[in-house]
Amino acid sequence: MSANFIQCDRRTSFLLPPSIDDWLPDGHLARFVVEIVAQLNLRSLRDSYAGRGSQAHSPAMLTALLFYGYATGVFSSRKLERSTYDSVAFRYIAANTHPDHDTIASFRRRFLKELSELFVQILMIARQMGVLKLGKVSLDGSKIKANASRHRALSYGHACKLEAQIKAEVAELLKKAEAADRSDLPDGLSIPEELERRGKRLAAIAAAKAEIERRAAERHAREQAAYEEKIARRIKKEQETGKKPRGKQPKPPVSGPRSSDQVNLTDEESRIMPASGGGFEQGYNAQAVADTTSKLIISAHVTQHPNDKQEIEPTLEHLAALPEELGAVTDLIADSGYFSEANVTACEKQGLTPYIAAGRKEHNEPLWDRFQEPPPLPEAADAVTRMKHRLKTTAGKAIYALRKTTSEPVFGIIKAVMGFRSFSMRGFEKAQGEWNLACIAWNIKRLHTLTT
Numbered sequence: 001m002s003a004n005f006i007q008c009d010r011r012t013s014f015l016l017p018p019s020i021d022d023w024l025p026d027g028h029l030a031r032f033v034v035e036i037v038a039q040l041n042l043r044s045l046r047d048s049y050a051g052r053g054s055q056a057h058s059p060a061m062l063t064a065l066l067f068y069g070y071a072t073g074v075f076s077s078r079k080l081e082r083s084t085y086d087s088v089a090f091r092y093i094a095a096n097t098h099p100d101h102d103t104i105a106s107f108r109r110r111f112l113k114e115l116s117e118l119f120v121q122i123l124m125i126a127r128q129m130g131v132l133k134l135g136k137v138s139l140d141g142s143k144i145k146a147n148a149s150r151h152r153a154l155s156y157g158h159a160c161k162l163e164a165q166i167k168a169e170v171a172e173l174l175k176k177a178e179a180a181d182r183s184d185l186p187d188g189l190s191i192p193e194e195l196e197r198r199g200k201r202l203a204a205i206a207a208a209k210a211e212i213e214r215r216a217a218e219r220h221a222r223e224q225a226a227y228e229e230k231i232a233r234r235i236k237k238e239q240e241t242g243k244k245p246r247g248k249q250p251k252p253p254v255s256g257p258r259s260s261d262q263v264n265l266t267d268e269e270s271r272i273m274p275a276s277g278g279g280f281e282q283g284y285n286a287q288a289v290a291d292t293t294s295k296l297i298i299s300a301h302v303t304q305h306p307n308d309k310q311e312i313e314p315t316l317e318h319l320a321a322l323p324e325e326l327g328a329v330t331d332l333i334a335d336s337g338y339f340s341e342a343n344v345t346a347c348e349k350q351g352l353t354p355y356i357a358a359g360r361k362e363h364n365e366p367l368w369d370r371f372q373e374p375p376p377l378p379e380a381a382d383a384v385t386r387m388k389h390r391l392k393t394t395a396g397k398a399i400y401a402l403r404k405t406t407s408e409p410v411f412g413i414i415k416a417v418m419g420f421r422s423f424s425m426r427g428f429e430k431a432q433g434e435w436n437l438a439c440i441a442w443n444i445k446r447l448h449t450l451t452t
Contacts, residue, residue, distance in 0.1 A: 020096055024086050030068055030089035032105045032448040037064040040121050042112045055100045063105045063115065064093050068297045070441035073419035077105035107412070109425070112433030119300070119436055120323065122443050123341075126296055127326055131450050134327035136292040136399065139315055139334040140407035141308050142415065143283050145422035145430065146270035150282040151424065156212045157259030163205050166198050216257035223253035269428040271304045284423070284431045287311050288439060289319065290410045292333070292402045295448055297410065298322065300439040302432045308334075313344040316350050336360055344383045354387050355400045414442055 037060050045059040068089065069080050079102040083090035126132040156340045177191045230250045237245050264270050264282055273283045285306060289299040299318040303311055312334070319329050332347050336357040347354035371434055374392040381389070390396040414420050423431050
């Protein structure tokens with residue numbers, strides 16, 4: 001007696017035309033992405049098409065394709081094209097069409113700014129769905145690898161040595177070119193080709209040196225301003241107390257580039273960043289502000305600063321620019337990397353209560369210390385003293401503890417689950433746009449989880 005198997009017939013055609021709507025189960029993320037994109041105002045994208053030539057793919061479809069790709073770890077335009085053939089979910093989003101990788105890549109590159117502007121629209125949808133209600137938010141950052149190798153970096157000192165070497169080689173080649181007897185030239189050596197090659201290298205080195213010198217001038221301006229501020233504080237203190245301030249006299253900054261200053265030849269706008277596991281990598285510092293209740297990202301930006309201290313003010317500007325309908329941010333939580341007196345004061349000026357760790361806390365805090373309330377706050381306490389006191393209270397500790405369950409899981413899922421560990425595009429502006437795409441994809445993925 002033969003076994004009873006379900007028939008497997010790959011040759012029989014469908015009796016009726018198949019519907020791609022039957023291919024995905026209800027509640028699938030791909031369906032949700034299409035529904036969200038259908039609610040967005042894409043007029044800025046549609047109006048950019050001239051309407052001439054062959055028919056173009058729908059901007060709504062390509063937008064949904066990118067959003068779903070970033071939400072599921074498919075970032076490459078070639079992989080996105082292949083997925084419209086191989087994946088049922090991508091076939092559903094593309095409505096059984098197959099935009100080629102050039103179309104996908106040029107759409108992403110051309111409309112990166114317009115796609116980033118959809119970030120706030122999706123937050124408004126979350127608000128209408130009753131998922132997002134602003135209040136406490138958590139700020140954190142993570143280093144994302146640039147589309148460039150750190151081994152393609154050129155330091156100022158090495159650039160000067162290389163420039164001198166190539167100029168000497170050019171002079172030698174010109175001498176040989178002027179000589180009547182060229183019998184000593186190696187076989188296969190073409191003087192015009194060698195001169196052209198070295199000319200291009202000298203131009204690249206000159207451009208790299210100019211960029212390093214520009215950055216050095218900006219750094220000197222910042223350091224000079226900080227130096228003058230320190231001197232002014234010392235003079236003021238001396239005038240108030242009548243005593244010479246303790247400590248060494250600040251030294252004025254030295255102008256000009258340092259020998260170790262470098263620029264990357266592949267993506268000159270990226271920077272050498274310390275990696276979390278040790279060592280360094282060529283990348284950008286990606287920042288995100290997450291709502292502590294919904295874990296939706298409400299603000300995101302990319303910076304070239306390896307240190308997080310300078311990222312509070314741009315974050316406050318982004319938060320202030322959010323629509324009033326989203327509600328008001330009341331508390332800002334951040335780790336010790338963001339701590340400075342200026343940052344604490346800036347938060348209070350904008351009406352936010354800061355919970356920024358003033359330093360690293362030791363593990364295994366004694367039991368009774370965890371539940372002990374601090375002594376009363378002095379009446380004339382400044383902003384930093386008030387915040388430190390706030391963080392020692394039981395209520396303050398509970399609020400700061402929200403950081404571990406908010407921003408840290410958000411970055412962990414974006415990098416480990418969604419697989420966004422490096423940028424595909426080069427340049428600061430494109431890195432900013434691509435980070436916005438990754439955060440939009442996270443928000444859609446999170447909304448899907450919260451509403452299904």
